[in-house]
Amino acid sequence: MRITLVTDAWTPQVNGVVRTWTTIKAMMEAEGHIITVIAPDRFRTFPCPGYPEIPLSYHPLHKVPAMIRDSRPDAIHIATEGPIGLAARIYCGRKGLPFTTSYHTKFPEYLRARLPVPLAWSYAGMRWFHNGGQGMLVATETLRRDLAERGFRPVRRWTRGVDTTLFRPRPHEEQAEAMRDLPRPIAVCVGRAAVEKNIGAFLDLDLPGSKVVVGDGPQLAELKRRYPGVVFVGAKHGEELARHYAAADVFVFPSLTDTFGLVMLEALASGLPVAAFPVTGPLDVLAPGIGVMDDDLRAAVLAALDIPRAACRAHALENGWDACARQLIDSLVRLS
Incomplete structure (x- = not known):
């Protein structure tokens, strides 16, 4: 055709x-x-x-x-x-x-x-x-x-x-070097630094360990000024992006407006549980045992840390x- x-x-x-x-x-x-x-x-x-x-x-x-x-x-x-x-x-x-x-x-x-x-x-x-x-x-x-x-x-x-060959759990030596030695647990957010992505809702959370943002966008300079304790690594692609997923412990998806959120599937394929608000996108992508949705995003992150990484990977393998x-x-x- x-x-x-x-x-x-x-x-x-x-x-x-x-x-x-x-x-x-x-x-x-x-x-x-x-x-x-x-x-x-x-x-x-x-x-x-x-x-x-x-x-x-x-x-x-x-x-x-x-x-x-x-x-x-x-x-x-x-x-x-x-x-x-x-x-x-x-x-x-x-x-x-x-x-x-x-x-x-x-x-x-x-x-x-x-x-x-x-x-x-x-x-x-x-x-x-x-x-x-x-x-x-x-x-x-x-x-x-x-x-x-x-x-x-x-x-x-x-x-x-999702490409489950590229996005996969990786041993320590194959993970992003910039994240290997950060205090654990590591919460990561991948997305454009723009107002509609609601990244500030993630960065405002009082969480143990480290926060990492992967992505560029019009709000990036402002977010760097407001949150000096957050690790901003810029936009990553392909193999480099996959290494950043694999180095984290939980994926945080703070968007309230995305129609799907492909990054959630990439995170799950990498073995990361997902924390999100209960809105369009997460409501359809996530399920019990691979992610936690809550209007209290901090509670969702802390609960998601207890989810086995193998369960997340198994779910992603069903979504080629x-x-x-x-x-x-x-x-x-x-x-x-």
């Missing part, structure tokens, strides 16, 4: 959306599918206000239609609601081309965290974007129910996976990428 993927999130950006799509693209191409990606690397861009590491495309509507036609797609999937995704949504709507979408980010909540924009307004725009297609894919059942109640249709489940790729293929709608 010839599949055109339209996304505003692509390499060299580092986030769960990009990791999901680059992994799925490689898997589908290995099975013989032809994937054309229409992403920011094909346009002139400017830095997103407040997120300079995220490039936004100039006037993509002038180029996207020709790019879609030239790709000769059997199916079109629009992965994001940014400028490129919007251009594809407008073009497909004008031409009556069927397409599917995916919902990766709670943009209405992200926007409200920065500007006094009512959620009802933002969700109205999101409904227009997604309901014009033949199906919207979401990562969890909790999110599917929430969006269905908000008038999105049709909403379908699309699971996520194969099922994720199959679900996507089955959900696509052919143009003819």
